[in-house]
Amino acid sequence: MTTEATFASFVETADTAADSHPLDDPVRQSLHGHHAQFAQWAGRVARYDPTVAPFVGHPPELEGEDWEDLGRLVGPGGTVGLRGFDHQPPSGWTVVDQFGSVQMDGSALEVSVDASVELLGTRDVPEILALIERTKPGPFFPRTVEMGSYYGIRVDGRLVAMAGERLHPPGWTEISAVCTDGDFRGRGFGTTLIRAVAAGIRERGELPFLHAVQSNTNAIRLYESLGFVIRKRSMLTALQAPA
Structure with missing residues (x-):
């Protein structure tokens, strides 16, 4: 209490x-x-x-x-x-x-919003949970969307990629749930969504950060290529x- x-x-x-x-x-x-x-x-x-x-x-x-x-x-x-x-x-x-795990600072990340990106809401939760189940980016519950703004990309009406906001300490917002359906990887959807989420964070005068499992070197390399830097390593x- x-x-x-x-x-x-x-x-x-x-x-x-x-x-x-x-x-x-x-x-x-x-x-x-x-x-x-x-x-x-x-x-x-x-x-x-x-x-x-x-x-x-x-x-x-x-x-x-x-x-x-x-x-x-x-x-x-x-x-x-x-x-x-x-x-x-x-x-x-x-x-x-x-x-x-690693904590990464996205202060240097370049932001942009692509026309293919749409804001997701509670009505999209069933599709979001289905995508999470297929891609397994980390814990995501029916009310997780209430933590911040979530964005997605659809192909032929089907939600195939998403990312959004999670932890929200003063001056910062975490980018999380970055995932793309296996049939649609390699199209840059993850990068597009990360930049879009970060654009919303920057509009509030805040800075983006994220967490990644230390063994997920492919994801860490992608984040580093976008301008994220490792701030802290922890167990x-x-x-x-x-x-």
Whole structure:
């Protein structure tokens, strides 16, 4: 439950790091601001409404009370992803998976909007989810479209490519869900959509960024060719809470 004390705890934590950057803690920064309507807080730990996104924000160092709060948020046996967590979890918590990720800064990205790009909305969710299922770019739920603007490209009326906005810390917006149906790859749809999403971000006076799995070198090379630069590398650890 969100309370003034909870927000105060977050602000106090943030204020202790005067040199911190919004992208160092993008989930909590988003949930404290632009995405506050999706926030579920417990102490210093926060998560998105699970019908919207699976992400959890947490302080760099998790203490005993933080683990208790995290357990309450995800529930018995729930799974959670922690960024930058590289040590043994408390008793009862189980490491399910672990992989490297990169955070990329798109400040230098050139933006443009092609006539083939259309704005997607809630009416398009069934088609969006079908495309996500075919391409598997990452987690995407029925209400994920509420996090920001999503754009698509259709061929003969069929949605074959899309990209959109996800995390939204102050001054920045994440580009996410970049995907193209396998039958239509090689046509530059991904690049077209990335530039279109970034154009909307720039119009608000903000800057684009994104995340990629470290092993997805093809995607990282594409993003670098567009002007993205790797800002940070981190480990993402999936944990299961005690039953």
